[in-house]
Amino acid sequence: MDTLIEFASQSIADKSGIVTVLLATFPAVLFLRGGRNLRCGAVTIFVGAVILILFGVEGVVGAVIVVIADILVVSAAVITMRKRLLEVEAKLDAARSDIRELEITEGRRQVFSAKASVEHATTSVSR
Secondary structure: HHHHHHHHHEEEEEEHHHHHHHHHHHHHHHHHHHEEEEEEEHHHHHHHHHHHOOOOOHHHHHHHHHHHHHHHHHHHHHHHHHHHHHHHHHHHHHHHHHHHHHHHHHHHHHHHHHHHHHHHHHHHHHH
């Protein structure tokens, strides 16, 4: 029993660097449901983590490299999302402007229609 516990603890201690690097890829996994660029970035980070492990760069150094890559992907996602948000805001402003113009036009049409009805009623009464 002691040898099994020693073997398990030694195995975990040997693989702790690998586990650290793979855990650092977790934020990238959240982007797998995102757009195409985010999915590609997440897969690239995971492949990069595996390559780091294969080259023996594991532990804190490998995790830091992976976290920096995660930060770059998150930054790109934020910039892209901000651009999309600005585009949506511009479209929303244009729609508000169009609605305002339609309301003004409808108000003018109603006033014109009311004036025409009054004029028609006055001409029919005077005949």
